[in-house]
Amino acid sequence: MKTAAALTVLVSTLFWPTTGWAGPNAGGALILALSEGTVYSSDLDYCDSITTLDCHNAVTELDPYDGSIVVLNCLAVLPNPERDLRGVTFGIDYDNSQISIVDSGVCGDLEITDGDWPAPMTGTAITWLTSQTDELIPVYWFAVLGSDEMSSIEVTPHPTLGGFFADGRIPSNLDEIAGYGRFGFNEPGEACGGDTVGACCLPDCSCVLTTETECPLMGGIYQGDDTRCDPNPCSCPIGACCIDGSCIRVDVFECEQLGGDYLGDDVPCEPDPCPPVPTQQISWGELKSTYR
Numbered sequence: 384m385k386t387a388a389a390l391t392v393l394v395s396t397l398f399w400p401t402t403g404w405a406g407p408n409a410g411g412a413l414i415l416a417l418s419e420g421t422v423y424s425s426d427l428d429y430c431d432s433i434t435t436l437d438c439h440n441a442v443t444e445l446d447p448y449d450g451s452i453v454v455l456n457c458l459a460v461l462p463n464p465e466r467d468l469r470g471v472t473f474g475i476d477y478d479n480s481q482i483s484i485v486d487s488g489v490c491g492d493l494e495i496t497d498g499d500w501p502a503p504m505t506g507t508a509i510t511w512l513t514s515q516t517d518e519l520i521p522v523y524w525f526a527v528l529g530s531d532e533m534s535s536i537e538v539t540p541h542p543t544l545g546g547f548f549a550d551g552r553i554p555s556n557l558d559e560i561a562g563y564g565r566f567g568f569n570e571p572g573e574a575c576g577g578d579t580v581g582a583c584c585l586p587d588c589s590c591v592l593t594t595e596t597e598c599p600l601m602g603g604i605y606q607g608d609d610t611r612c613d614p615n616p617c618s619c620p621i622g623a624c625c626i627d628g629s630c631i632r633v634d635v636f637e638c639e640q641l642g643g644d645y646l647g648d649d650v651p652c653e654p655d656p657c658p659p660v661p662t663q664q665i666s667w668g669e670l671k672s673t674y675r
Contacts, residue, residue, distance in 0.1 A: 406556035408548035410592040411461040412575050413473055413522065413538045414564030416441035418454040423486070429454050429524040430490035437519065443564060443572030448529050452485055455566055457523035457538060459515075459548065460575065463592045464613035468515040470549035471522055472541040473560065474506035481534035482568070486526035497542065501525065506541030514551045529568035537565035537573075561594075582606040584617035587636050623650040625657035 418432040419442055435441040438460045445453065459468060474497075477484075484501050491509035498505040509522060527536060540546035546560035565573040583591050583598035583605055590612035591601070598605040606616050623646040624631050624638035630652035631643075638645040646656055 405591055405593065406548075406550050406558045407463055407465040407467040408459075408461050408550060408558040409463060410561050410594075411459055411463070411466075411548050411558065412438060412562035412564065413471070413546070413560050414438050414441055414443070414458050414460055414562075414574055415455045415525075415536065415538060415566040415572070416443065416458055416564070416574075417445070417566070418456055418524075421454045423452040423454055423526045425486060428488055429456070429526075430488065430521045432456060432524065433458065433519065433521060435519070438564070438575040441564070441574045443574050444567040444570065445529070446567070446569050446571075448531070448568045450529070450531065452526050452528050455525045455527055455536070456521060457525065459520040459522050461518055461520065461548070462609075462611065464611065466516055466518070467550040468511065468520055468548055469513075469551040470508065470510040470555065471547070471560075472506065472508045472544040473522075473546050473563075474504065474539040474541045475501050475525075475536065476503050476539050477536035478534055479503055481530045481532055482536050483528045484525050484536075485528055488524050490521040490523055504539075504542055506539075506544065508541065508544060510549075527566075531569070533568070533570040535565050535567040535570060535572060538563045581608045582610040582612050582616050588617050588619040588634060590615045590617045620648040622646055622648045623652050623656050628657055628660035630655050630657045 416435045418429060419434040421429065421432050432454055433456050459471060461468060487501050489509055492512045493510045494507055496507045500507050547557040548560060549555040549557055562575055581592065581595065583593045583601065583603040585591065585601060585603045592612055593601065595605045610616065619634035619636065621632050621634050624633050624643040625646065626641055626643040632652055635645045650656060
């Protein structure tokens with residue numbers, strides 16, 4: 384049985400940030416989606432009760448609301464094909480005069496809660512013992528009772544730790560949660576939340592998922608909303624690369640990595656444009672002294 388101290392050390396280690404480029408969970412959102420057709424029972428776990436295929440098709444409102452207890456799945460939506468989720472910090476907020484959480488459950492392996500979680504304006508930190516790599520990952524579930532008034536419940540950043548997705552590195556690379564979902568009773572909810580992301584082609588021909596605003600700040604070219612990096616849409620022109628007198632056709636970045644001399648985009652290797660490697664001239668005197 385894990386002690387509270389051991390859990391604290393594990394979560395603190397996992398959520399100690401590294402610096403650098405966006406991590407594998409960049410552009411991800413945290414949403415609330417109705418588990419459609421699910422009838423709540425107090426003796427069940429609802430981590431596997433997901434009924435949506437993606438955030439755009441998630442049911443995020445009941446209008447009109449019939450007054451029954453509903454099961455809401457809190458889901459991490461991670462568009463990057465290199466996704467690697469090992470931890471998440473987030474909070475929750477709602478008007479407890481209009482909405483009651485009658486039951487809830489964590490879908491991770493370890494959890495450290497804040498205050499009277501899941502009371503309004505409290506948070507939790509969750510970790511998994513193995514990396515989660517699906518595009519839609521169950522994080523939590525809530526059994527919620529609304530009212531006949533217009534009201535909503537929403538996921539938010541953790542009140543003290545903020546909202547982050549953590550990968551499996553030690554120390555972990557943290558990606559800020561890009562958007563938060565909201566579920567509405569007798570009013571509209573919000574599914575994917577945050578800014579739309581898409582593929583961004585960087586100068587080295589690599590691809591990252593980011594927003595249209597952030598892409599040019601990284602020196603990249605935005606490929607459009609909801610575009611993906613798998614397969615990689617970023618390609619660089621190739622040309623002749625001279626390596627030790629031989630010619631190969633690669634892009635300028637690969638040529639530099641191989642220690643070659645790039646002759647320019649679209650330059651062919653036939654006829655061979657690479658100068659021959661000079662041969663070392665040895666005098667007769669040097670040759671005789673070598674074999675004395």
